Amino acid sequence: MNAAEETQILDAIAKWLERDVRPKARELEKKDEYPEAMVQTMKELGLFGATIPQEYGGLGLPASTYAKIVAQISEVWMSLTGIFNSHLIMAAAVARYGTDAQKKRFLPKFASGEIRGGLALTEPDCGTDLQAIRTRAVKDGKDYVVNGTKTWISNGIKGSCFALLVKTDPAASPRHKGMTMFLAEKGKGFRVSKKMEKLGYKGIDSAELIFEDYRVPAENLIGGEEGKGFHHAIGGLELGRINVAARGVGVAYAALKDSVAYAQVRKTFGKPICEHQAIQLKLGEMATRCEAARLLVENAARAYDAGERCDMEAGMAKYFASEAALENSIEAVRIHGGYGYSTEFNVERYYRDAPLMCIGEGTNEMQRIIIAKQLIARNPA
Numbered sequence: 339m340n341a342a343e344e345t346q347i348l349d350a351i352a353k354w355l356e357r358d359v360r361p362k363a364r365e366l367e368k369k370d371e372y373p374e375a376m377v378q379t380m381k382e383l384g385l386f387g388a389t390i391p392q393e394y395g396g397l398g399l400p401a402s403t404y405a406k407i408v409a410q411i412s413e414v415w416m417s418l419t420g421i422f423n424s425h426l427i428m429a430a431a432v433a434r435y436g437t438d439a440q441k442k443r444f445l446p447k448f449a450s451g452e453i454r455g456g457l458a459l460t461e462p463d464c465g466t467d468l469q470a471i472r473t474r475a476v477k478d479g480k481d482y483v484v485n486g487t488k489t490w491i492s493n494g495i496k497g498s499c500f501a502l503l504v505k506t507d508p509a510a511s512p513r514h515k516g517m518t519m520f521l522a523e524k525g526k527g528f529r530v531s532k533k534m535e536k537l538g539y540k541g542i543d544s545a546e547l548i549f550e551d552y553r554v555p556a557e558n559l560i561g562g563e564e565g566k567g568f569h570h571a572i573g574g575l576e577l578g579r580i581n582v583a584a585r586g587v588g589v590a591y592a593a594l595k596d597s598v599a600y601a602q603v604r605k606t607f608g609k610p611i612c613e614h615q616a617i618q619l620k621l622g623e624m625a626t627r628c629e630a631a632r633l634l635v636e637n638a639a640r641a642y643d644a645g646e647r648c649d650m651e652a653g654m655a656k657y658f659a660s661e662a663a664l665e666n667s668i669e670a671v672r673i674h675g676g677y678g679y680s681t682e683f684n685v686e687r688y689y690r691d692a693p694l695m696c697i698g699e700g701t702n703e704m705q706r707i708i709i710a711k712q713l714i715a716r717n718p719a
């Protein structure tokens with residue numbers, strides 16, 4: 339992808355954001371309403387195939403361009419990026435580890451957005467410790483029979499297909515050898531039991547999914563071989579973390595830009611508040627966090643595109659950018675004073691949306707542990 343092509347895509351998205359998203363985001367978010375019309379345009383823009391290889395109908399974008407798109411959209415309404423991100427991680431698992439038949443069958447429909455979905459890993463009793471999952475799949479003829487519960491699944495209500503992580507051998511040691519991933523399409527025995535009510539990240543559906551004697555054909559086992567599911571799940575995390583980091587960049591910039599604008603028009607003691615040093619200190623820190631977060635994301639995406647190992651880089655980007663979003667959003671609330679607490683301004687939304695990015699795709703506690711472990715592994719004494 340050359341610079342001109344990248345600019346063309348970013349320009350088309352910028353036009354859509356200003357025309358259709360910015361004017362409606364606050365209202366939809368207040369009602370926690372799924373943005374159907376925006377999803378339709380996202381399909382037309384090719385976002386559901388953004389990182390799917392071109393041979394399967396996707397745009398085949400590098401992570402570096404993808405991250406810029408995610409940051410750009412998140413600056414206006416972060417929730418929208420969740421609608422295609424976990425969908426693309428599911429697609430990446432098929433593109434990387436799937437059989438030829440699975441790639442031909444699923445990827446074109448994922449790319450067009452005809453089939454949409456996400457990742458079903460987390461369970462009520464475990465998220466970080468994924469190897470403790472209890473959802474079970476037992477082989478029965480040409481099918482596997484699945485029983486269990488998944489929770490917090492993004493796109494769980496509106497999506498129809500999920501990369502579902504299960505145990506095929508609960509007694510395996512180490513535990514990950516008993517884990518397998520399927521492409522589970524909604525059908526008999528697979529139901530949504532509840533919509534999760536959230537602090538922020540509204541508009542996108544997060545749901546609990548229940549599997550009761552759900553039959554998934556053996557041909558939907560990703561890669562065709564049991565015992566590789568954990569590997570498949572964590573294989574998508576680098577791209578997932580770059581995505582969450584890019585969302586953080588978008589929200590951090592949104593908080594900064596709203597604050598820079600507001601601080602010039604709000605006056606106290608006869609001058610705009612941007613002329614008070616206390617506000618300048620905040621703006622200076624916020625802007626620096628934005629730039630640092632953006633550069634960390636670019637660095638991780640560059641390494642990812644070059645095929646280099648980038649768990650540490652993606653972890654640093656995810657950790658720093660999500661914390662930047664959280665810190666900038668609370669500073670934006672403070673700079674807006676009482677209006678920062680009002681739903682008439684966007685900064686309270688940034689403040690409710692930002693914590694998700696500190697939790698999803700591996701909590702920030704885990705990111706720092708990953709960074710430290712990599713530091714030691716890469717620098718033996």
Ligand SMILES: Cc1cc2nc3c(=O)[nH]c(=O)nc-3n(C[C@H](O)[C@H](O)[C@H](O)COP(=O)(O)OP(=O)(O)OC[C@H]3O[C@@H](n4cnc5c(N)ncnc54)[C@H](O)[C@@H]3O)c2cc1C
Binds near residue numbers: 424
């Ligand atoms: C809005 C939203 C959308 C989500 N979307 C999806 C989705 O699409 N698909 C999906 O599968 N999941 C999804 N999740 C789940 C998310 O990935 C998990 O919430 C996350 O991985 C954390 O798991 P947990 O909630 O079980 O927390 P826990 O694992 O119970 O962790 C609780 C706390 O303990 C800390 N902790 C845990 N283990 C350690 C350790 N070894 N060392 C130090 N600290 C530790 C954690 O950092 C955290 O602070 C979503 C969550 C939310 C809130």
